Amino acid sequence: MYKSLVIVESPVKAKTINQYLGDKYIVKSSVGHVRDLLSNQSKKRKKKKNSFSEYYQKQFIVQKMGINPYKNWNVEYHILPGKEKIVNELKNIAKNVDRIYLATDLDREGEAIAWHLKEVIGGDSSKFIRVVFNEITQHSIEKAFKNVGQINMNRVYAQQARRFMDRIVGYMISPLLWEKICRGLSAGRVQSVAVRIVVEREEEIKNFIAKEHWKxxxxxxxxxxxxxxLELTHYKNKKxxxxxxxxxxxxxxxxxxxxxYVTDRKDKILYQKPPAPFITSTLQQSSSLHLGFSVKKTMFLAQKLYEEGYITYxxxxxxxxxxxxxxxxxxYIKNYYGNNFLPIKPNIYLNKKYSQEAHEAIRxxxxxxxxxxxxxxxxxxIKLYKLIWNRFIACQxxxxxxxxxxIKVITDKFKLKTSVNIILFKGWTKIIQKSNIITCNFSEINVGDILFIEKILPTKIFTKPSPRFNExxxxxxxxxxxxxxxxxxxxxxxKIKDKGYLKIENNKFYATKIGAILINQxxxxxxxxxxxDFTARMEKKLDQISDNKISWKNVLNIFFENFSKQFEQAKKPPEEGGMANNITILTNINCSICNKxxxxxxAITGVFLSCSGYNLKPKERCKNTINLISLNDANLINKDNMTIKKLKRKCEKCHxxxxxYLxxxxxxxxxxxNSPICTIFYIKKGKFESPIYLSKTLYxxxxxxxxLLKIGKFGKFFMCVNKMCKNTRKILSNxxxxxxxxxxxPFPDISCIKSDAWFVLREGISGIFFAAHTFPKSRETRSPLVEELAQFKHLLPKKLHYLADAPKTDKEGNKTIVCFDKLNKKQYIASKKEGKFTGWSxxxxxxKWLISNKS
Known part of the structure; x- marks a missing residue:
């Protein structure tokens, strides 16, 4: 018993840490969570006959959730599927070491994983030691192992309280939504609030009426x-x-x-402080704005940078x-930019009032x-790292x-005004370029100067609604x-992107009809x-649990008591104040199959016409539907560079x-x-311009x-009528x-390196690529060489022949490979030397194949 076991969450993190710890340590990864709440997926239970009794309904819910709010929040955990091998390995190593360092992440989730690992491994509890570090560097790790501690159970309780509340909301409301509205719906304690934000913005935009004004x-x-x-601002002393x-x-x-004539001039020297270092939210926002990365991609890349030791948590x-x-x-600033850019004292940034942890900023x-x-x-x-590096240096x-x-001009009736900013010292903008400062000179314009009208420039402007949200x-x-x-x-x-309550077009969120119905109910x-406010207050209560200021079970009891009352009321029929049903509103259009x-x-797939015969017995049921093409997003038209709103029809009842829809x-x-609560609709006959895809017969x-045209969770597509075929074709945004x-x-003559498999040429969202024919057993993939495509050109469809005819080498004889331009969605070729891109493309x-000027 001469070694210590160190457990981290990620294999990459384990590999990096292993470089800094000596032979006395064995570093292993748990690969995230190893244990979670028991669910109906992990342990099947048979339904009893007395399923309508209130007692059984409660017990059935408890069995599904894995927690028992009726018995002091008893909980049943289980090893996650696929994690048995990892757990057994950790247990075996734990028997032969004298210390077990739980080095999971330093947030609540990491604290909970550490506790679960301790519970799963078992044995002498005194062997377990909690160690945390904000960055994976030798300095930080050595410091952390000199200042070890124990698992902070208050943070574990906060994580459990959040997890239990989320489980209750999801597992209790979802079946109700399936029954009352439509199958496939679910609710989340925080996700539903996020959907509400988008839905309310959608309603604001839809009902916005543009107003004309002039400047x-x-x-x-x-x-x-x-x-x-100058701009005219006042007339007769009124704006x-x-x-x-x-x-x-x-x-x-x-x-x-x-x-x-110029009546007033004021010159002021102003200073703009550098922005604070990145925190999670500002990193996500800046990454989206400057790099075009999604929130998910940003966090994935940041995780990799952290695990490799490049950035802090x-x-x-x-x-x-x-x-x-x-x-x-x-x-660094002193050595590379000079003392002129270095403030006398370090720039200090104050935390928000409810900052969750005493962590460092991202740097x-x-x-x-x-x-x-x-x-x-x-x-x-690398781009994300540069963004983080620039922000950190700039902040100091x-x-x-x-x-x-x-400059102001005042007459007896009119007031006019203009302003300009002149850069005197760049400061932090030396690193982060800002274009909001105009380099213009008013030095020769002074009070008393007579002004002669050259041009009067009236501009017509229309008010605009608040913009749609992006990530x-x-x-x-x-x-x-x-x-x-x-x-x-x-x-x-x-989660809200994947559920179908929102759709994304041009990186903007649009609320769907089912999303609006869900939020209204x-x-x-x-x-x-x-x-x-309630959701924000609950976040603060979770913080208080972490700080041992309130009891986690008291918070859960109060939450569940109030939630249960609302849940019981929602289950009742609509006429008794329960949740309204998502009814079908009958029209005067006859079904082309059964004439009903x-x-x-x-539904979750959108708004459509469904035959009323669907509710008959299975043998008599008619499943005919008609897809409706939404025209709701086309309510703004561009005319003479001015955005104006088309006149839209209003409901005679709801106004x-x-x-x-078409x-x-x-x-x-x-x-x-407000449908289906309001049943008003109008049908208009005429000749209407239809989208491109409706005018084509597709085979x-x-x-x-x-x-046939179908509308799914993620938009419109065509599907083959042959059920055995299942072929689909997407409809693009245009x-x-x-x-x-x-x-x-198949390319059986081109072998994989990591296995005995051979390659298959496939097409994905990033163009063509080689993948092992034994996927998923072997997940080996790579870009094809141009010479390989040229050799087997007879196997390729005509649309790929241009790639086979591309240059096989660059001017220095380096082999070329097929690449994909994400911005323009096109394939191109580039060359590599010793595994590195040469810059030739x-x-x-x-x-024609044209060599890039940058090459």
């Missing part, structure tokens, strides 16, 4: 022919409001008869920086590492210094409202669940704008936004049968039908 700028010349443009062209023309006529809401890190940053572990070798990390990870630099000049702005809104925590933002965004029946009336139905090129239907390229997928092409333009 008048006047271009003046001084007697020295210097130009200055001017111009909402029609007639008023504008009257004002312009009066302006023409006025004399103007990436789940944090603290702006704190260690003295060691600040000293390193200041030395590079070593400021001397300005970039990363491409062999170790992907190009996207001097403020930006600039002069603000405000970054939604994270910012969640943070602003105190909903969620750094460790949960990515999972919240991922939850607001009615489960007021606390989707209440912003078609009805308006909303709100109705949703608009049935076919001769029928259009208007449905009240399956595999079996030559017809393909309305075009996607090209047929490339069928896997070529693109297929107008049926």
């Amino acid at each position: 008048i700028n006047i271009s003046f010349l001084t007697s020295e022919k210097k130009n200055i443009v 001017i409001t111009l909402n029609n062209e007639k008023k504008v023309n009257l004002i312009i006529e009066k302006i023409k008869h006025q004399s103007f 990436m789940r944090t809401d603290s702006f704190f920086l260690s003295n060691h890190a600040i000293k390193k940053a200041r030395n 590079p572990t070593d400021v001397e590492v300005t970039t990363i070798n491409q062999n170790r990390m992907s190009s996207d990870a 630099m001097k403020s930006k210094k600039y002069k603000s000049i405000i 970054a702005s939604l994270v910012r809104e969640l943070e602003k409202k105190g909903i969620g925590r750094p460790s949960t933002y990515a999972s919240i965004i991922t 939850l607001k009615k029946c489960f007021t606390d669940l989707v209440d912003y 009336k078609m009805g308006i139905k909303t 709100i704008i109705m949703d608009e 049935i076919n090129d001769k029928l259009k239907i208007y449905i009240c936004t 399956c390229e595999k079996c030559k049968n017809n393909m 309305g075009e039908i996607a090209q047929p997928k490339l069928e896997p092409i 070529a693109f297929f333009v107008k049926n």
Whole structure:
């Protein structure tokens, strides 16, 4: 018993830490969680006959959840499927060591994993030691192993309280939603609040009415022919409001008869402080804005950078920086930028009031590492690292210094104003470029200067609704409202994207009809669940549990008592105040199969017409449906560079704008936004322009049968009518039908390196690639060489022949490979030497291969 066992969460993290610990330590990975709540998936239980008794319903719910809120929150955990081998290995090693260091992540989730590992491994509890570090460097690890501790059970209780509440909401409400609204729905304690934010913004945009207003700028010349443009701000000492062209023309006529001269000039020296170092939310927002990365991708790349030892822990809401890190940053600034960019004292950033942990902000572990070798990390990870590095160095630099000049012109009737900012010292913007400072000079314009009108420039403007959320702005809104925590933002965004309550177009969130119905019913029946303040207060209570200020079971008891009352009421029939049913609204359109009336139905796949014969007995049931093409998003048109709103039909009962759908090129239907609670609809006949994909008859390229338009959870697509075929074709955002997928092409003469398999050419979202034919047993993949495609050109379809005809080598004889341009969604070729890209590339333009100028 001469070695110690160190358990971390990630295999990559284990490999990195192993470099810094000596032979006396065995470093192993748990690969995340090893244990979770027992569920109906992990242990099947048979349903009893007395299923309608209240006692049985409670017991059945308890069995499904794995927790018992009726018996002091008794809990039943189980080893996660596939983790048995890992657990057994850890147990066997634990028997032969004198100490077990639990080195999982330093947030609540990491603390809970450490506790679960201790419980699973068992044995002498005195052998278990908790060790945490904010960065994977030798300095940090050595310091951490000198300052070890025990598992913080209060943080474990906070994690369990959150997990138990989430399990209760998900497992109890979901069956109710299936029964009352439609199959496939679910609710989440935090996810539903996030969906509500998007739904309410959607309603605001849909009912927004653009208002016209005007702005008048006047271009003046001084007697020295210097130009200055001022904006008209006041008329007769009142702020001017111009909402029609007639008023504008009257004002312009009066302006023409006025004399103007500069009456006031103010010059101020101002400073702009550098931005704070990154925390989780600001990293996600900045990564989205500057790099175009999703929240999920940002956190994935940040995790890799952390595990490889390049950055500090990436789940944090603290702006704190260690003295060691600040000293390193200041030395770097002094050596590379000079004392002129170094403030006298370090810049200190205060944490928010409810910052969860006393972690550090996200920063590079070593400021001397300005970039990363491409062999170790992907190009996207390198970009993210540079973003983090720039922000950290900038946060310790001097403020930006600039002069603000405000010039005013006042007559007896009018007031005009303009302002400009002149950079005097770049400061932190030396690293982070900002374009909001205009380098213009008003030095020769002074009080008393006479101004001569050169041009009057009226501009017509329409008010705009609040913008739709993207991932970054939604994270910012969640943070602003105190909903969620750094460790949960990515999972919240991922879950609401996958559920079908929202759709994404051009990186913007749009609420679906079923999402709106879900939120409206939850607001009615489960007021606390989707209440912003309640959710934020619950996050603060979880923080208080972590700090041992309140009892975790008391928090759960109060939550469950209130939730149960609302749940019991929601189960009742609608006429008794229960949750409303998602009814089918019958129309006067006849079914083309059985001649019964078609009805308006909303499901997770969207709004469609369903035959009323669907509710008959199975043998008599009619399953005919008609897809409705939503025209709701096309309510803004562009005319003369001005956005104006089309006149939309309003519901005669609710007096709100109705949703608009196309049935076919001769029928259009208007449905009240409040449906199915409101049953008002209108059908309009005429000749309507239909999307491109509706005007085409599509045949399956595999079996030559017809393909029918379908609407699924993730949008519209065509599916082959042959159930044995199951071939599909996507509909692109521009309305075009996607090209047929490339069928896997065997290349038995090209062998894998890591196994005895051979390669198959496949097509994915990032173009063509080679994959082992034994997938998933062997997951080996790589990009094909151009010479390989040329050798087996006879196996390729015609659409890929251009790749086989590409240059096989660059000018220096290095072999070329097929790559994919994510921005333009096109294949191109590049060359590699000793596993590294050479910088040479070529693109297929107008049926020719052109070598890039950058090569």
